[in-house]
Amino acid sequence: MSIDETYIRMMNEEIDGVISDSDAEKLASYVRTDPEAEKYYGELRTTVRAIDNTGEVEPPPDLRERIFESVYGRSGDKTGIRASEGRTFWRSFVPVFATGVAAGFILFAVIRQLPDKTPDESGYGATIGAAQGENETTEKFDAFGVKGSILPVFESGSVTVTIEIASDVDASILLEFEEGVSFESIRSSEYAAYQMEVDEKNLLLVHQGKAEYIVRFRSIEPAPLVLRIFTDGKTVAAMKFSASE
Amino acid sequence: MSTTDSSLVIETLNGDREAFGRLVEKYERRIFNLAFRICGDYEDAMDVTQTVFVKAFDRLGTFDPSRKFFSWLYKMGVNESLNQVKRQSRIVHVEFDLPSHAPGPEQQIIQEESISLVQTALKRLGEDQRVVIILRHFVDLSYRQIGEVLGIQEKTVKSRLYSARQRMKEILTGAG
Numbered sequence: 001m002s003i004d005e006t007y008i009r010m011m012n013e014e015i016d017g018v019i020s021d022s023d024a025e026k027l028a029s030y031v032r033t034d035p036e037a038e039k040y041y042g043e044l045r046t047t048v049r050a051i052d053n054t055g056e057v058e059p060p061p062d063l064r065e066r067i068f069e070s071v072y073g074r075s076g077d078k079t080g081i082r083a084s085e086g087r088t089f090w091r092s093f094v095p096v097f098a099t100g101v102a103a104g105f106i107l108f109a110v111i112r113q114l115p116d117k118t119p120d121e122s123g124y125g126a127t128i129g130a131a132q133g134e135n136e137t138t139e140k141f142d143a144f145g146v147k148g149s150i151l152p153v154f155e156s157g158s159v160t161v162t163i164e165i166a167s168d169v170d171a172s173i174l175l176e177f178e179e180g181v182s183f184e185s186i187r188s189s190e191y192a193a194y195q196m197e198v199d200e201k202n203l204l205l206v207h208q209g210k211a212e213y214i215v216r217f218r219s220i221e222p223a224p225l226v227l228r229i230f231t232d233g234k235t236v237a238a239m240k241f242s243a244s245e
Numbered sequence: 246m247s248t249t250d251s252s253l254v255i256e257t258l259n260g261d262r263e264a265f266g267r268l269v270e271k272y273e274r275r276i277f278n279l280a281f282r283i284c285g286d287y288e289d290a291m292d293v294t295q296t297v298f299v300k301a302f303d304r305l306g307t308f309d310p311s312r313k314f315f316s317w318l319y320k321m322g323v324n325e326s327l328n329q330v331k332r333q334s335r336i337v338h339v340e341f342d343l344p345s346h347a348p349g350p351e352q353q354i355i356q357e358e359s360i361s362l363v364q365t366a367l368k369r370l371g372e373d374q375r376v377v378i379i380l381r382h383f384v385d386l387s388y389r390q391i392g393e394v395l396g397i398q399e400k401t402v403k404s405r406l407y408s409a410r411q412r413m414k415e416i417l418t419g420a421g
Contacts, residue, residue: 012407016381018388047414051382054363059277060291067269067298072262172311176255202255206311230309 003037011041015048141237146171152241159217166210169231173205176226177217187214250314258305269298275384276322282379283326285368293325316393323376366416374409381406
């Protein structure tokens with residue numbers, strides 16, 4: 001075959017509809033004047049048409065039902081992930097993270113003598129309890145090139161979460177909050193570059209570099225917040241904040 | 246990832262079955278077809294599709310919501326299908342259910358033959374080339390999206406795709 005690779009690339013780009021106008025003109029001119037190229041291009045287009053004409057195969061009508069049965073029918077599971085945390089990422093994440101956090105809590109409780117502030121750790125990689133008006137519980141994280149700290153402060157009518165983060169790669173910070181809590185504001189340190197999405201239940205920050213974020217929520221009643229940090233599909237940290245009674 | 250997928254993932258994580266149902270509804274057909282084209286077997290495609298969604302559900306908590314859900318899911322679909330192919334060493338006979346709007350009997354025969362030829366040609370491609378053809382022509386992904394699913398650069402996608410088409414052409418025209 002004596003067709004130039006450049007023209008083969010152009011033929012494929014034209015088939016995919018991504019060829020530039022100038023390349024399209026060059027290709028048309030080349031194909032018009034070279035019978036071998038014309039034959040090759042014709043066969044290539046016929047091949048692609050044959051592939052595209054194959055069409056979709058109809059999945060079985062009960063496939064969705066089977067999927068649901070496989071997902072929710074296991075071990076009598078009748079609820080969602082939260083109620084079956086054992087199967088989810090918490091199971092893989094908890095042993096490592098919770099061990100460290102639990103040890104920290106024990107030490108912290110002994111030193112600070114705060115037995116009534118023992119948080120509910122069930123199902124979470126880490127749980128931080130903070131009494132209203134107190135703000136001493138800082139949680140640090142350092143994994144996959146993302147490090148920093150998180151400081152939640154619960155006050156009457158509000159929750160403020162201060163996140164210090166340093167990352168060379170994109171890191172996603174997801175804050176989930178429940179009914180009774182609503183997002184109020186975010187302040188970031190100067191030069192912080194981030195993208196944010198927020199709705200009634202979630203706030204997602206995509207961050208790179210070094211920055212401090214102060215995220216404030218309005219809280220009608222003490223309700224937990226869940227924070228998770230990811231990078232490149234990997235979990236850096238996961239924790240739940242609860243206001244202690 | 247689209248906002249819709251992101252919301253559905255988070256709602257599923259919060260125990261909302263309906264949200265998971267909507268994710269299944271959106272992607273089951275595409276995952277099934279992806280699996281069918283890679284495995285070349287209807288039953289295998291059913292098993293793979295089920296497995297993909299079960300694994301996706303189990304691992305949803307590790308999913309980074311700033312990434313594209315479909316890339317994550319398709320990657321799982323490709324890997325699971327290739328694993329299934331490796332597990333199955335039997336000769337595959339593919340039966341096609343033609344859609345109800347199919348043309349008359351003569352046209353159907355031509356169409357069935359054409360489909361069968363394409364499927365046979367696909368099976369003669371190497372794994373890398375087959376997957377890239379399937380993602381481009383049966384799942385309708387762009388070069389960039391294919392790169393995201395397979396974790397390869399766009400230029401590698403193009404190179405594999407163009408070589409795969411050339412090979413398909415050779416097989417289908419009897420030159421291969």
